[in-house]
Amino acid sequence: MRSDPIRHRPRRAAALLLAAGVAAASTAGAQGTSTDPRVGLKAGWNDAGVAASNMTLVSHTDRPQGWFDPQNAGAFPFADADLAFSGNLVFQGGFNGIQVWDVSNPAAPRLRASHVCPGGQGDVSIWGNLLFMSVEETRGRVDCGGQGVQAPSSPERFRGVRIFDISDLDHPRQVAAVQTCRGSHTHTLLADPKDPANLYVYVSGTSQVRPADELAGCSGRPPAEDPNTSFFRIEVIKVPLAAPQNAAIVSTPRIFAREGNIAGLWQGGEHGPGTQRTPVTNQCHDITTYPDLGLAAGACAGNGLVLDIRDPANPVRVAEVSDPNFAYWHSATFNNDGSKVLYSDEWGGGTQARCRSTDPHLWGGDAVFSLGADRAMRLAGYYKLPAPQTAEENCVAHNGSLVPVPGRDIMVQAWYQGGVSVFDFTDPAHVREIAFFDRGPVGQQLMLGGFWSAYWYNGHIYGSEIARGLDVFTLTPSAYLSQNEIDAANLVRMDRFNPQMQTRLKWPAAFVVARAYVDQLQRGNALQPAQISRIRRDLARAEGMRAGTARRAALTTLAASLDRDAARSADAAKVRMLSATVRELAAARR
Numbered sequence: 001m002r003s004d005p006i007r008h009r010p011r012r013a014a015a016l017l018l019a020a021g022v023a024a025a026s027t028a029g030a031q032g033t034s035t036d037p038r039v040g041l042k043a044g045w046n047d048a049g050v051a052a053s054n055m056t057l058v059s060h061t062d063r064p065q066g067w068f069d070p071q072n073a074g075a076f077p078f079a080d081a082d083l084a085f086s087g088n089l090v091f092q093g094g095f096n097g098i099q100v101w102d103v104s105n106p107a108a109p110r111l112r113a114s115h116v117c118p119g120g121q122g123d124v125s126i127w128g129n130l131l132f133m134s135v136e137e138t139r140g141r142v143d144c145g146g147q148g149v150q151a152p153s154s155p156e157r158f159r160g161v162r163i164f165d166i167s168d169l170d171h172p173r174q175v176a177a178v179q180t181c182r183g184s185h186t187h188t189l190l191a192d193p194k195d196p197a198n199l200y201v202y203v204s205g206t207s208q209v210r211p212a213d214e215l216a217g218c219s220g221r222p223p224a225e226d227p228n229t230s231f232f233r234i235e236v237i238k239v240p241l242a243a244p245q246n247a248a249i250v251s252t253p254r255i256f257a258r259e260g261n262i263a264g265l266w267q268g269g270e271h272g273p274g275t276q277r278t279p280v281t282n283q284c285h286d287i288t289t290y291p292d293l294g295l296a297a298g299a300c301a302g303n304g305l306v307l308d309i310r311d312p313a314n315p316v317r318v319a320e321v322s323d324p325n326f327a328y329w330h331s332a333t334f335n336n337d338g339s340k341v342l343y344s345d346e347w348g349g350g351t352q353a354r355c356r357s358t359d360p361h362l363w364g365g366d367a368v369f370s371l372g373a374d375r376a377m378r379l380a381g382y383y384k385l386p387a388p389q390t391a392e393e394n395c396v397a398h399n400g401s402l403v404p405v406p407g408r409d410i411m412v413q414a415w416y417q418g419g420v421s422v423f424d425f426t427d428p429a430h431v432r433e434i435a436f437f438d439r440g441p442v443g444q445q446l447m448l449g450g451f452w453s454a455y456w457y458n459g460h461i462y463g464s465e466i467a468r469g470l471d472v473f474t475l476t477p478s479a480y481l482s483q484n485e486i487d488a489a490n491l492v493r494m495d496r497f498n499p500q501m502q503t504r505l506k507w508p509a510a511f512v513v514a515r516a517y518v519d520q521l522q523r524g525n526a527l528q529p530a531q532i533s534r535i536r537r538d539l540a541r542a543e544g545m546r547a548g549t550a551r552r553a554a555l556t557t558l559a560a561s562l563d564r565d566a567a568r569s570a571d572a573a574k575v576r577m578l579s580a581t582v583r584e585l586a587a588a589r590r
Contacts, residue, residue: 018112038387039420040438042076044469048442054435054478058460060475061109063469064099079448081121082399083464085457085497089169091131091463093122096146098133100169106460106472113169114374117144119158123186125498130244130573131164131172136183136207139462146458159183161201161237163244176247177586178237181218181230182283183207188296188500190289192312199580200312201247202296204284204541223262231282232262232300253318255298255307256281267304271324276347276363285346286331290338292504297332297341302473304343304367306375319373331399334371335409336505337424341377342368342411342425344397351448355395355418357388364396366413381428384439385418392441393417399453403461403475403490404505405485406513407520407577409492410434417441417450419462422475434480442467457497465512488516509584511543517578526571535578537560547589555586 031070037467045061050490063080077249080099085090088104089112097116101109117133119140125132135158139148142158148155161184180515190200209220209230219226233254239247258264268280269531289296289309296315298305306319327380328348347364348354354364365384369377370577393416409426419438425431442449449467463471477483492505507513518539522532538558545551562579567574 003171025084036387038389038436038438041438043392043441043444045442047206048440050437050439051419052437054481055420055437055461055475058470058472058474059107059109060465060471060472061101061111063465063467064111064114069532079121080454080464080469081452081466082499083453083455084124084126084499085455085494086126087495089460090457090461090470091124091126092470093124093133095121097144098122098124098131100471101462103379103462103472109470111470113172115164115172116146117145117162118146118148120183120185120296120331122197123184125187125189125500126191126496127191127498128201128241129165129167129241129258130175130241131166132187132189132201133162133164134184134187134203135159135162136185136205139243140183142177153211153345155214157210157214159207159210161187161203163239163247165244173477175245176239176428178206178249179215179245180235180249181209183210185285186500188287188289190296190309190312190501191224191291193291195312197241199239199241201239202287202289202315203235203237204287205235206283216361227262231264232256234284234287234315234317238313250516251313253315255301255305256285265300265320267321268302271322272556275324276327276345278322285329286500288332288334288500288502290502292502293334293338295334295338295346297334297343299329299332299343301329302326304332304341304369304377306341306371306377308375316445319371319377321369321377321379323367323379325360327363330397333400333402333411334502336402336404339371340368340380340409340425340428343369344413346396346398348394350396350416351394351397351446353389353391353393353395354445355385355387355389355393356391366397366425366431367542368425368431370428377454381425381431383423383425383431385415385421386433387418387436387438390420390441392444392446394446394448394450398451399455399499401455401497401499402502402505403456404489404507404553405481405516405524405573406488406507406581407486407517410481412454414451414454414463416448416452416466420451420454420461420473422461424480432480435475437471437473439468447589453499455499482516482519483562484512484515484519488513507531507581509581511539512587513538514578514581514585515580517574521569521574521578524571524574526569526574527565531565535565542585552586555582559583559586 037051090101095266100113119135120137123134133471135150143465160180166173188202234252238250265281284300294310296307307315326345327347403410422435452464454463463472542554559582566575
């Protein structure tokens with residue numbers, strides 16, 4: 001097992017100074033000046049002040065009236081939560097069930113269906129006609145009833161992963177309900193390329209352990225007292241796609257164990273004076289699978305992990321990191337080629353104001369790690385929302401996804417009442433925000449609100465607004481992102497998107513993809529202006545030709561010229577990407 005744990009301590013001054021220097025570059029002006037339009041926005045539920053840069057609000061749809069029963073609503077009666085996507089449908093989980101939006105027209109989303117089923121934040125995933133839903137709260141019932149469960153132990157209680165058949169979207173049918181000892185705070189799908197008959201579900205439970213007389217085999221004792229403790233593990237569910245009713249737990253891997261010690265990773269506490277207090281690593285909050293790479297990244301309380309998932313039922317930890325600036329490792333995102341993994345820190349649990357001008361610039365944000373061929377992770381940079389928020393706004397890094405701009409690592413991310421931020425982490429030592437959208441506080445006092453998640457899907461950004469509903473955005477061209485780059489990103493189409501299961505982004509052979517690379521080379525001064533002009537001229541000339549021998553010859557000549565340019569470029573790798581795209585165009589029949 002290979003790993004390169006980062007265990008910073010304050011007396012290691014050089015390491016901390018390096019980290020601080022990276023962060024200063026990455027968040028220049030973070031907690032910045034009052035010139036940022038996000039500062040001082042008017043509070044309000046439906047009439048809050050708005051600030052935006054380089055992105056446009058296409059539509060806002062209010063949360064439906066009467067969606068919840070306040071008598072049976074639990075702690076967060078109004079809260080919308082995470083999203084999943086299939087075709088033209090957006091599935092929005094929440095603390096009282098699921099809403100399904102038809103976004104065939106993103107400018108006018110239409111509520112297609114809703115299903116009341118309380119039990120926690122209700123994370124959702126989609127696979128074909130199956131919908132998966134996480135349930136963690138003790139009020140969750142097997143029958144989805146809203147009356148809750150009063151008894152300390154009851155066969156009516158459900159905590160785990162529900163599986164619905166949604167062939168008839170108006171009448172979803174629960175075909176399986178897999179009980180787990182700590183419930184399911186989140187879950188992650190894994191489609192194994194070698195096993196198309198089955199789907200795997202990684203379950204992350206973060207709540208208290210159930211009594212053994214409610215679910216046999218559950219134990220809340222520490223590992224020193226009970227080696228079969230329900231802590232320090234995840235659950236793996238195997239779902240036969242031809243018979244989903246037979247879904248069952250097939251393993252409970254102890255991915256935190258080290259050399260036989262179940263509690264082998266971060267033991268909890270501060271990392272030294274002036275650092276975060278981080279909980280013991282006995283659970284994962286989120287696991288992101290990347291089947292094309294055979295890897296997963298786990299954000300697991302006190303550590304960030306990398307797992308080998310080539311055997312889906314038996315994931316193996318191959319690397320781990322800790323960081324003194326992280327209070328709670330919350331979520332993870334790979335870049336497209338798997339050379340980096342970005343982890344977020346949910347300092348304050350998502351309900352606290354953590355983006356004030358007085359808050360540490362490195363806490364409650366993102367850390368980017370390089371991921372080498374040896375599977376070791378090495379700290380490369382930090383990012384935090386570069387605009388101070390008020391004491392009335394819960395704000396911390398939360399859920400997001402890649403924006404598929406070829407040749408760059410760009411991410412869109414929700415920051416609760418900090419809004420939505422789009423940033424480029426291609427150079428993780430100098431992360432740059434390139435677009436944002438923000439509203440003023442929900443109210444005059446601190447309360448849960450803002451964006452739970454923000455994801456790119458088929459040309460738009462969809463934001464789940466906890467208190468207000470559903471938002472749809474588009475990016476607009478700027479000095480940081482060209483129209484060619486936006487158009488190239490829009491070529492990436494998905495039949496479905498479950499944010500915790502990444503798939504490799506691929507771009508078709510298209511002239512706009514080549515032009516996007518040229519824009520990047522110009523922006524980065526990687527070629528001389530005369531070279532940029534020549535490349536653009538040759539591309540335009542070839543694009544104007546009919547498909548055939550002449551176009552193929554022109555593109556082949558251009559590719560050979562680009563190969564020579566790469567040797568003299570400040571960004572040879574990007575020139576080679578352009579050259580490869582030009583060769584793909586030459587080989588295309590159209």
